[in-house]
Amino acid sequence: MDNLFILLLIPSLAALALCFLKNDIVAKWIALGASLLTLVSTLPFLCGFTADANVQFEQSWLWIASLGIKFHIGLDGISLPLVLLTNGLVPLIILSAFEKNHKGNFFALISFMQVGLQLVFVALDAFTFYVGWEIALIPIYFICTLWGEADRIKVNLKFFVYTFFGSILMLVAIIFLYSQSEARSLDWSVLANLNLDETTQRWIFWAFFIAFAIKIPIFPFHTWQPETYTQAPSTGSMLLAGIMLKMGVYGLIRWLLPITPFAVLAYSNILMLLCVIGIVYASIIAFKQQDAKRLIAYSSIAHVGLIAAGVFSLHLEGLQGAVIQMINHGLSVVGLFFVIDILERRIGTRMLSNWGGLAKRMPRLATVFLIILMGAVGLPLTNGFIGEFLLLKGVFDYGIWYAFFGGLTLILGAVYMLRFYQKAMLGPLDEKYETVVDIKGYEMVLLSILVFFTLFLGIYPKAILQLSEAAVTNLLNQIKF
Incomplete structure (x- = not known):
């Protein structure tokens, strides 16, 4: 099967079916089944993928005929790892909510x-990319607003305003790029070869950069993040x-570098x-x-x-490190947030001052927690090490003081x-936590999967x-400074 649209169709149908389900047990099993x-x-896309610079499994349909806008999707070596990350983590994230009703x-x-x-991640047309960008924002806003904590309304309004502002800037830039294309196309390959003048590149750069910097977030566009992560379920x-x-x-990587390379270099x-x-x-x-x-949010x-x-850094090692470290960070942060969720459900608080000595009662959790945490700090032979090494090598090649x-x-x-x-785990154990139960069942399964990939990608990073x-090499070769 090489129809990439199937990856969009299955969760779309699942979302429609789940909207009408009131039974929480049935709903969570259907959601898990659909995500699996x-x-x-x-x-099959991973197995059939050839590790070269070409876009593969491409599909394109005319979407808005009057404007020549296409629904254009495909996979390459940059997007495939992120599709794998998305579809690999969603079942685990759904599984983590099994304790809730x-x-x-x-x-x-x-x-x-x-x-x-x-x-x-699969869009090869700027309009298709923008539609996916907005589709992803709407559900997470409602998840955080409806199921978040006490101050969730104000916090998530700030999150929405920040991200929506960035989206508007990006949309303006996309419309302008469309007007500059002789073919009236928003295809990635067309936009990457527009040869925009220096002044135009500079303002297009800021429109895209602010949208992306808010989402990442990069300082000083980060102020929405700590509260949103903390107040969210x-x-x-x-x-x-x-x-x-x-x-x-x-x-x-996909849009800013190839479309505005001169501006990226000028503002580097x-x-x-x-x-x-x-x-x-x-x-x-x-x-x-x-x-x-909040600690994990700032980290x-x-x-x-x-x-x-x-x-x-615009170096091969830096970009390679960015790709693999996106995968590694996703695995580590999901594991850490799940450990916090387990401890909060067990002992009723996530304040560090109220924890301590829990390894005595939860040895299994203490073990998997330590391995995931070692991956997060980049211990050799864990997933975070090679990514951070490559990132620092790329930054070092750019400038030693930045490194x-x-x-x-x-x-x-x-x-x-x-x-x-x-x-959390060491020191004396408070008497009121003597009855705390160690992880078991789905908790152990979820964390064991994360531990496996923490070690597997640490030992064999070549997989990514x-x-x-x-x-990545082809992208750097195509960028015209």
Whole structure:
């Protein structure tokens, strides 16, 4: 089967069916089944993929005939890993919500969001990309607003305004690019060869960059993120951090670099400085956090700051590191948010000052938690190591001082993550936690899968790197400075 549209069709049909289900048990099993079917349907594309620079499994239909706009989708070595990440994490995120009594509408929103996320990663037309971008925003807004915590309305309104503002800027830029195309086309290959003048590239760059920087987020466009991640339900936090922020990084690679290469080069020092400031700032703030979810939120800003710096290094190692580290960060952050959710359900709080000594009662959780955490800090032979090494190599090739300050994320990250583990698992156990039960059942299955990929990608990163190398190399060769 080589019809890429099937990956969009399955979650679309699942979302429609789940909308009408009131029975929470039936709803969650149908949602899980549909997400697993989507994952299984992704495997033939992985098996049939040739690791070269070509776009494969391409499909194109005329969508808006009067404007010549097409529904154009396909896969290459940059987009395939992110489709795998999306379709691999969604079943785990749905599984993480099995303890909750969510009805069909909750899972319908997740399935609908999966459609948007995939459409962003497979789109080869700017209009198709924009539609997926907006589709992904709507369900996560409702997930966080309807099932979030006490201050969710104000927090998610800020999130929506930020992201919608960025989307409007991007839409204006897309409309302008359409007007500049002699073929009246928004196809990726056409836009990448427009040869825009310097002034035009500069304002197009800022329109796209702000939209992507908000989504990632890059300092100083990050202020919506900590509160949104903290106030969101655990499922929402996993979707936001595990998959959705990768839309922004992917946008930098797929659209910003090839369309506005001169502007990227002209502003590269500013971009690198913003990334490095975000890394150091977020790492320091993370160290001071008592709320475990807020700690992971700030750590995410630091990690994606390094990923963005790798993109802007414009070196092969930096871009390769960005691709694999998007996968690694998604695996680690979903695992960490799920561990926090487990502990909050068990002991009634996620404040670090109220934790301690839980390894005595939860040895299985303590073990898998430690492995996932080691992946997050980049311990050799875990998934985070090779990605951070490549990112720092790319940034080093750009400038040694950027690499020096960017590398602080490894040191500071180890400090606040190990403190996180110490506060939760080590030290004396409070008497009121003597009856806490260790992980079992679906919790153990979910975390074991994440542990497996944490170790597998640490030992064999070639599984991802060989998919993306040719496409990344071709992208760098095609960029015209």
